[in-house]
């Protein structure tokens with residue numbers, strides 16, 4: 001294969017295999033003549049030149065951005081697939097309502113609303129999560145920052161927390177109901193127990209990742225240890241703490257559901273258990289979808305909060 | 316004072332017989348990072364330490380800063396023994412270690428807040444330093460929006476703000492490109508001349524050391540000891556970029572370079 005460079009020089013593969021060399025006997029002023037000489041001054045012809053390197057498709061590049069259009073398309077596709085799966089299953093079993101269709105599900109939601117229980121149930125569950133998870137995060141921030149900052153605190157709390165973390169919180173539900181009755185207290189306690197150990201260990205990890213140099217810089221600027229915790233470790237850990245809260249929130253919901261299934265008078269999971277007793281699969285579906293919606297809303301809000309409160313940590 | 320007592324006026328910074336050993340573990344041998352270093356820095360002096368990578372320069376500086384304690388020996392500032400970190404010894408680290416969530420102005424003000432300066436005084440001091448460092452346009456930006464040279468200026472301003480007795484700089488220009496580095500060297504000289512600060516600076520760049528310092532300590536490698544103390548005869552006024560082409564300068568630079576080269580064993 002011969003090439004004509006932009007300079008007009010005709011080149012060919014070097015005999016010794018090392019790249020391109022000018023061809024001495026080529027007609028140096030010839031125009032595009034045949035397939036074997038490529039005129040670099042002609043962009044159409046240049047496209048026919050042999051290539052080097054492997055091109056990567058936009059969608060298959062590791063850790064590269066994709067265009068907004070592709071992103072929107074793919075997000076929509078994901079949602080359509082989910083909806084499609086639902087419709088497919090619903091049409092396969094329409095008569096006996098094993099899998100209700102979207103409109104049947106909507107009807108179920110409406111029935112819950114007309115009964116006047118829908119928002120009461122949502123609020124009952126959300127309130128328990130808010131209380132319990134706030135307590136859990138408060139404990140986790142204090143203990144986690146201490147464990148991430150002081151080896152002594154780490155050594156003291158590490159083993160008990162590791163032990164507690166491996167006791168499935170769901171296994172504690174009967175015990176908590178026995179100890180604390182069936183009111184709000186056992187549910188909130190269970191939310192705390194079901195999430196706090198994960199939260200502590202993950203916040204400790206976040207605090208451990210505060211660069212030592214920042215801590216040292218604060219010391220040499222006159223800050224004492226408490227001030228270093230408050231003015232360096234805490235602000236540096238803030239975005240990480242919000243992420244921890246976001247990730248472990250699902251564990252709190254899981255334990256709440258178990259508690260509500262076993263003992264409650266209101267709440268989303270209590271309503272699911274009731275719907276099961278009366279074989280109202282459409283209501284169950286409506287309630288499940290509400291769980292998903294609440295989850296997505298909190299997830300997005302916490303992401304927003306993280307980016308808002310710590311713009312410096314944005315990628 | 317009772318009669319007969321001889322009072323030796325201590326230098327600004329005195330470092331006596333500093334040894335630092337890092338204890339080994341099951342698989343790791345004990346490391347002696349620094350093995351008996353003595354040095355002094357007089358008030359208003361700019362002194363450089365040069366040494367190969369890993370010879371214990373950062374360790375030594377951290378000990379002087381009070382961030383690590385020596386295995387043996389002692390450090391004194393104005394005749395007072397150093398037992399911990401404090402705002403009297405401003406430090407500038409190898410990375411810039413700016414607080415990434417704080418703006419330039421807030422970073423500079425950090426030490427002043429710790430000292431309990433009132434807001435108005437703080438504002439004045441920050442504005443003054445922002446001016447000295449040429450950071451006016453950047454005062455309300457956060458560090459990730461700044462170039463390396465800018466960040467280093469902020470770090471210098473932040474360390475200068477509480478008016479420390481001694482400034483300790485750990486390879487401050489090591490991560491900068493050659494051009495920025497030269498600008499920053501002249502900038503540091505200007506800061507030094509205008510503030511009269513006492514500066515101890517670590518570098519592995521011999522030209523930089525000879526250009527900036529009135530004395531250069533050359534360290535041995537593994538473990539670090541003082542191999543030589545080289546006085547640099549150029550007057551403060553001579554330290555302009557042209558000096559780097561002066562034969563006397565080049566001669567001294569090569570001399571120090573050779574001293575350092577003797578220490579490098581692979």
Ligand SMILES: Nc1ncnc2c1ncn2[C@@H]1O[C@H](COP(=O)(O)OP(=O)(O)O)[C@@H](O)[C@H]1O
Nearest residue numbers: 337346348366367368369370371372373374375
């Ligand atoms: N915390 C530590 N534990 C064990 N060894 C260390 C520690 N810090 C530094 N060292 C060792 O001490 C020596 C000197 O390190 P350092 O002071 O960072 O050198 P320099 O700043 O001159 O490059 C190196 O060999 C390094 O591995």
Ligand SMILES: [Mg+2]
Nearest residue numbers: 372373374409
């Ligand atoms: Mg170092």
